[in-house]
Amino acid sequence: KQEVTQIPAALSVPEGENLVLNCSFTDSAIYNLQWFRQDPGKGLTSLLLIQSSQREQTSGRLNASLDKSSGRSTLYIAASQPGDSATYLCAVLGSGGGADGLTFGKGTHLIIQP
């Protein structure tokens, strides 16, 4: 059974710092990996999706990498801003591709101090 672990569980840093969030998964037979953002009392917003054949994806100040063989992904946030404060969730989709194969981590709760 796939398990997804996110480290750290919580992180608080001053504004302007570059930071890295980590995600690891136990079964490397994945179709894709996705990073989501969740604001308090809100649903999930998709940030980046990396197909298993890709190594990284970039969107603005966000860069996500994927090392499928080692079962790891990182989300890099450059020049952090208070508006980046949220919970960041990592999810992997099993190689079957069906939505039932989507496994989430518990998330990293990020606070950017002004």
Place this chain on the structure above:
Amino acid sequence: ETGVTQTPRHLVMGMTNKKSLKCEQHLGHNAMYWYKQSAKKPLELMFVYSLEERVENNSVPSRFSPECPNSSHLFLHLHTLQPEDSALYLCASSQGYHLQGNQPQHFGDGTRLSIL
């Protein structure tokens, strides 16, 4: 406007009550999902509907009963719930049940359910 609307946003109910959660998507998607998000646990998939037919039921207790009358609406009927059922219930939709390719799920803002 997220494209996926859930009502109510908050619900408090006793264990003997019967209530329903509603989800509506305005994105023209053909697959809809119910997730449970409990404190300190990963998001758990409860039900999947594709083209209004139930595809998956991940061993969810029968006190949760889903209904998908059409591709735009999804309900979760609740009865005789337990305190451990208190959680945020999220609805999502996607274009297709198979998520290969860049077809992410779109989530609603959830219903915060508290069982007394």
